[in-house]
Amino acid sequence: MCTTCGCGEPHEHTHEKDQELLIKLERDVLHKNKLIAERNRGFFEARDIKAINFLSSPGSGKTTLLEKTIASQKNHFDFYVIEGDQQSSRDADRIEKIGAKVLQINTGKGCHLDADMVHKALHQLEPPNGAMLMIENVGNLVCPALFDLGEHKRVVIMSVTEGDDKPLKYPDIFFSADLCIINKIDLLPYVDFDITAAEDYLHRLNPSMEIMQVSATTGEGMEAWYHWLEKESRLVLD
Amino acid sequence: MHELSLVVSIVETCENLVYKEGGKAIKEITLIVGTLSGVEVDALKFAWEMGVKNSVLEKANFKIKMEKAEAKCDSCLQHYSPKTLYEPCPICGHYGSNYLKGRELKIHLIKMVRK
Structure with missing residues (x-):
C-alpha cells in the first residue's frame, strides 16, 4: 500500500502536485501577423516599392478598376499584382492578359489575406526596385x-x-482606409444611392479620408485616381 | 469568419509558450477584447471550440474581458466613451477622435500547468 496516500496501488503514481504558472503575457493576438507585415514593409521600402491593399465587397469592380488602371498607366508604373480569392485564377487571368505580372493566392476557406501569404507571394513574384504592387484582397x-x-x-x-x-x-474597414473610391458612378441615374450621404458617413468615420468618384467602365474620374497613384509613387522615391 | 484565424493565432502563441516553459497545458486564458476591436465575441467563442481541438488549449477555461472604448476629441480634448467608430464628441459634435482604448485584442493572462 502507498504510505503517502493509502491508495492501495503499487507506487507508480506521483504525489508531486502540478505546478501552476501564471503568465502576464499582454501580447497582441495578431502579434505574428504584425511582425511579418513590418518585414514586408521593410522589404518594400528597401526596394522603393509602393504597395497598395485594395479592399471591397465582392462585385464592387476592383478587378475592372485594376484592369483599366494597368492598361492605361503601364507606361508610367511597373505594375505587379497579387490577387487574393478563395478559389480560381479568373482574376489573375484577366490581369495577366493586360500584361502585368500577377500571382494568384487562393485562400481556400480563408476570408482574407494575411501578411504571411503576401510574404510568400513576394518570394515568387519578386517585384523589382520601384515596382507598383497592387494587392487585391x-x-x-x-x-x-x-x-x-x-x-x-x-x-x-x-x-x-x-x-x-x-x-x-x-465601419472597421472604412476606418482603416486612406482612400475610398466610389465606383460605377455612370449608374447613378438608375440607382437609389445618395453620394453626399455616403461621403458624409465616410468622413464621420475618418475625417481625413480622401474620396474619389469614378467609373472604371466609362473612364470618368479616373484621371484623379491616376494622379493619386503618381503622387504616392513619388512619396516613396523622395 | 476572421475569428477562426485569431483563434489559430492564439493557439500558436500558446503552443510555443508551453513548449518554451516546459509546461503541460493551459488551464486558463484571459483575452482582452476592446468593444471597438472589430471582433465579434460570439463568433470568437464559436471559433474557439473548433480552433483549440487537440491543442494545449483544448481544456482551458476561456475568459474574455471586454475593454470599454475611450476616445479623446481632437478638437475640444473631451474624453468620452464611444459605442461606434463614428460617434461624434458629445460636447462639441466633432468627428474624428483619438481612440485611447477599445481597439485592442490581446492575450492578457495565461495560467499554465507545469509538470
Whole structure:
C-alpha cells in the first residue's frame, strides 16, 4: 500500500502536485501577423516599392478598376499584382492578359489575406526596385480590416449599386482606409444611392479620408485616381 | 469568419509558450477584447471550440474581458466613451477622435500547468 496516500496501488503514481504558472503575457493576438507585415514593409521600402491593399465587397469592380488602371498607366508604373480569392485564377487571368505580372493566392476557406501569404507571394513574384504592387484582397468588407499586410496605403472601393450606408455597416474597414473610391458612378441615374450621404458617413468615420468618384467602365474620374497613384509613387522615391 | 484565424493565432502563441516553459497545458486564458476591436465575441467563442481541438488549449477555461472604448476629441480634448467608430464628441459634435482604448485584442493572462 502507498504510505503517502493509502491508495492501495503499487507506487507508480506521483504525489508531486502540478505546478501552476501564471503568465502576464499582454501580447497582441495578431502579434505574428504584425511582425511579418513590418518585414514586408521593410522589404518594400528597401526596394522603393509602393504597395497598395485594395479592399471591397465582392462585385464592387476592383478587378475592372485594376484592369483599366494597368492598361492605361503601364507606361508610367511597373505594375505587379497579387490577387487574393478563395478559389480560381479568373482574376489573375484577366490581369495577366493586360500584361502585368500577377500571382494568384487562393485562400481556400480563408476570408482574407494575411501578411504571411503576401510574404510568400513576394518570394515568387519578386517585384523589382520601384515596382507598383497592387494587392487585391479577398472581396469582403469585414475580415481583411484586421490584417496588416505591410502595405503603404489602403484603398477601399465601394460602388453605387451597394447601399450608401455601407460605411456605417462595416465601419472597421472604412476606418482603416486612406482612400475610398466610389465606383460605377455612370449608374447613378438608375440607382437609389445618395453620394453626399455616403461621403458624409465616410468622413464621420475618418475625417481625413480622401474620396474619389469614378467609373472604371466609362473612364470618368479616373484621371484623379491616376494622379493619386503618381503622387504616392513619388512619396516613396523622395 | 476572421475569428477562426485569431483563434489559430492564439493557439500558436500558446503552443510555443508551453513548449518554451516546459509546461503541460493551459488551464486558463484571459483575452482582452476592446468593444471597438472589430471582433465579434460570439463568433470568437464559436471559433474557439473548433480552433483549440487537440491543442494545449483544448481544456482551458476561456475568459474574455471586454475593454470599454475611450476616445479623446481632437478638437475640444473631451474624453468620452464611444459605442461606434463614428460617434461624434458629445460636447462639441466633432468627428474624428483619438481612440485611447477599445481597439485592442490581446492575450492578457495565461495560467499554465507545469509538470
